[in-house]
Amino acid sequence: MLAFNTIDIFLILTIIFSYYFTLTVDSKRVLFIPKGSTNYIIAYLDKKNYSLNIMDKWLIKSFGYPQSGWIDLKDTKMTKYDFLYKLTKSKAALINITLIPGETYYFFLKELSNKLKIKEKLLFDTYNSLAYKQDGNIISQTYFLPIGMSANDTIKYLFEYTNNQYKKYSMKIYNNYNKENWYKYIRIASIIQKESASKKEMPKIASVIYNRLAENMKLRMDGTLNYAEFSHTKITSKMIRNNKTTYNTYKYKGIPKDPICAVEFSSIKAAIHPLKTEYLYFVKSKDGTGHIFSKTYTSHKKYIKKIQKYNKQKKYKKKKLLKKKKRVYKPKKKNTKDLWKSVY
Numbered sequence: 001m002l003a004f005n006t007i008d009i010f011l012i013l014t015i016i017f018s019y020y021f022t023l024t025v026d027s028k029r030v031l032f033i034p035k036g037s038t039n040y041i042i043a044y045l046d047k048k049n050y051s052l053n054i055m056d057k058w059l060i061k062s063f064g065y066p067q068s069g070w071i072d073l074k075d076t077k078m079t080k081y082d083f084l085y086k087l088t089k090s091k092a093a094l095i096n097i098t099l100i101p102g103e104t105y106y107f108f109l110k111e112l113s114n115k116l117k118i119k120e121k122l123l124f125d126t127y128n129s130l131a132y133k134q135d136g137n138i139i140s141q142t143y144f145l146p147i148g149m150s151a152n153d154t155i156k157y158l159f160e161y162t163n164n165q166y167k168k169y170s171m172k173i174y175n176n177y178n179k180e181n182w183y184k185y186i187r188i189a190s191i192i193q194k195e196s197a198s199k200k201e202m203p204k205i206a207s208v209i210y211n212r213l214a215e216n217m218k219l220r221m222d223g224t225l226n227y228a229e230f231s232h233t234k235i236t237s238k239m240i241r242n243n244k245t246t247y248n249t250y251k252y253k254g255i256p257k258d259p260i261c262a263v264e265f266s267s268i269k270a271a272i273h274p275l276k277t278e279y280l281y282f283v284k285s286k287d288g289t290g291h292i293f294s295k296t297y298t299s300h301k302k303y304i305k306k307i308q309k310y311n312k313q314k315k316y317k318k319k320k321l322l323k324k325k326k327r328v329y330k331p332k333k334k335n336t337k338d339l340w341k342s343v344y
Contacts, residue, residue, distance in 0.1 A: 020055060020080065021059065021079065021080050021081040021084075022079050022080070022081065023079065023080045024077060024078070024079065024080075025050070025077070025078055025079065025080050025082075025083040026076065026077055027050070027073055027076055027077075027078070027083060028073075028076065028150070028153065029072065029073055029074065029075065029076050029148050029150075030070060030071070030072055030073070030092055030146045030148045030149045030150075030153065031070070031071050031073060032069070032070055032071075032157070033066055033067055033068050033069060033070075033071055033087065034068065035068040036068075038057060038060055038061060038065065038066060039057070041066045041087075042056065042057055042060070050083075056080070056084055059081070059084050060084050060087060060088060063084065063085055063087075063088040063089070064088045064089075065088060066087045066088055067087065067088060067089070067090060067091055069091075069092075070091075070092040070094065070144075070145075070146040070149075071086065071087065071090040071091060071092055072090055072091070072092035072093065072146060072147075072148050073086050073090060074086075074090070092146035092147065092148065093146065093147045093148075094144045094145065094146055094147070095115045095116065095144070095145055095146075095147060096142055096143065096144050096145075097111060097112060097115055097142070097143050097145065098141070098142040098143075099138055099139075099140045099141060099142075099143070099262050100140065100262070101140040101193055101261075101262060101263065101264040101266075101267070102140075102193045102194055102261050102262070103140070103231060103261060103262055104135055104226075104227060104228050104229075104231040104260070104261045104262070105127065105131075105134070105135045105137065105138065105228070105261075105262070106228045106229045106231065107229075107231055107232075108138065108262065109123050109124055109127060112145075112154070115145075116145060116147060116149060116154065117147070118149075118150075118151050118154065119151070122151045123151045123154070123155070125151075126151045126152050126154075126155045127155050130155055130156065130159060131159075132159075132179070132183070133183055133186075133258045133259055134227075134228070134258040134259070135190065135227065135228070135258055135259045135260060135261055135262065136183065136186040136187070136189075136190055136258070136259025136260075136261070136262065136263060137158075137159055137162060138158045138159065138162050138262055139161075139162040139165050139166070139262065139263065139264070140262040140263060140264045141264075143158070145157075163179075166179075166182055166186075169265065169268065170182050173272065183259070185268060185271045185272055186259045186263060186268065186271075187255050187256060187257075187258065187259050187260075188206070188209060188255060188271040189259070189263040189267040189268045189270065189271040190259035190260040190261050190262075190263050190267070191209060191219070191221060191223060191224055191255065191256075191260060192205050192206050192209070192263075192267045192270050192271055193260075193261055193262075193263050193264070193267040194221075194223030194224070194226055194260055194261060195221055195223045195282075196267070196270075197284075197288075197289055197290045197291060198289075198290065199266040201290055201291060202266055202267055202269075202270035203269075203270045203273065203274055203275035204275050204277065204279065204282075204291075204293060205270070205282070205291070206270040206271055206274035206275065207274045207275045207276065207277040207279055208277075208279050208280060208281070208282055208293070209255075209274070210274050211277070211278065211279060211280050212280055213254070213255070215280065216253065217253075217280070218249055218250060218251075218252070218253050219249035219253075219254075219255070220249055220250050221249050222235040223260065224247050224248070224249045224255075224256055224260055225239060225240070225243060225247055225248060225249075226260065226261070227247045227256070227258075227260045227261070231261065247260065277293070278295045279293040279294065279295055280294070280295060280296075280297075280300075281293065281294040281295075281296075281297065281299075281300035282294070282300075283300065283303050283304050283307060284307070285307070286307055286310050286311075292307075
């Protein structure tokens, strides 16, 4: 019968631990660690296929406490010992990027590519393969993202975060979340976002959209054509004639099949709770800070004429002022006699 003394047991355990903690761990370079106790974090990582157990918990506790948030492991292959150590000591360098309300995914991805140093094509391909709709998949706000994150992880994170926010908001209002139904509101919210001059007038813009839909009228709104790469394009009559997509609300009834842009909660709220009005038309005000609303086409045309007249006068005055500034002062020519006078 074999007999083990304390030293033998210690040596055996040392060999086991040494072997176990030198096992190779394959991991993403950038990892998200949720807030919580060590037990909770180990359970979270275990679900992510990191296969952690009581020995790992013991070693993590000897190092300190796991970091929360994004961490940069610097490598994708390392020993288990290094992996557990980095969980407690590493932090990722973050960049902040803002998705402005009303901006399209097209310009946001370009900025994201530049800031995170991810190839643009890879980012767009990943977006297109995972997107639920062409736009509106990422909610408007400021994000803090780690440098070194892959295209796949970046897009997945933004989509998951947005979906959770949409779900949270839907549960608060309806006590359920139906993604397909919810995106109907996002589609309308994106039109409101593009057309509104301020958060204050969003419910009024929403009322015009719903009133026109109820009357089976075309929306005829420029903002619906400012989708994707056309986000900052001036809408012309040629573009209206040639564009054959559902974004062209001058040609097609109803709302576009996809959201036009990123939305904020103010526009979603307006889409769900529009103001009750009889307005069917609106035009930008003289100072451009808001809109003038009308119930009839006759009064709408009257306002358009007034604003066109005002803009024409403003343009004329500006042109006149520029001409005045361009005038060059020509000094009066002096003869020789006058020049000698100026010497004395």
